[in-house]
Amino acid sequence: MRVIIQRVKSSQVQVNDRIIGKIGCGLNLLVGIAGTDTETEIDWMARKCLELRLFPDSAGDGGRWDKSVQDIGGELLVVSQFTLYGDCRKGRRPSFDRSAAPETAEKLYAKFVEKLRQSDLKVETGLFGAMMQVSIDNDGPVTLVLEREAG
Numbered sequence: 001m002r003v004i005i006q007r008v009k010s011s012q013v014q015v016n017d018r019i020i021g022k023i024g025c026g027l028n029l030l031v032g033i034a035g036t037d038t039e040t041e042i043d044w045m046a047r048k049c050l051e052l053r054l055f056p057d058s059a060g061d062g063g064r065w066d067k068s069v070q071d072i073g074g075e076l077l078v079v080s081q082f083t084l085y086g087d088c089r090k091g092r093r094p095s096f097d098r099s100a101a102p103e104t105a106e107k108l109y110a111k112f113v114e115k116l117r118q119s120d121l122k123v124e125t126g127l128f129g130a131m132m133q134v135s136i137d138n139d140g141p142v143t144l145v146l147e148r149e150a151g
């Protein structure tokens with residue numbers, strides 16, 4: 001499982017020119033599910049996303065990151081993105097062989113969102129499998145790649 005975590009001032013996702021998910025201060029999570037992923041990876045990743053200290057103690061001072069999204073009562077926008085498993089090493093077209101099949105990926109993505117919602121934070125989502133436009137007001141900018149392989 002791969003998640004691109006972005007600390008944001010705001011973020012939103014649109015489908016067919018309609019906003020379907022919108023957050024303020026918090027984390028934008030772009031989520032890729034591998035064919036080998038299980039609930040073990042989902043559990044670990046949800047906990048990690050909620051507990052990572054990515055926010056400074058005092059707003060705007062840019063100091064030490066001592067607070068998690070839970071600590072600040074932040075919000076989460078979760079967007080499925082199978083392209084995170086695109087392999088561009090050979091040829092001119094990415095291979096998505098390591099991405100989970102859509103049926104499997106959608107179930108695991110839903111479980112990931114469900115785990116995040118157990119935090120009682122505001123959690124918004126994109127639309128699985130849809131063409132989406134994601135607007136991200138990255139704060140910092142802070143962007144991290146989080147990965148957990150099955151096994």
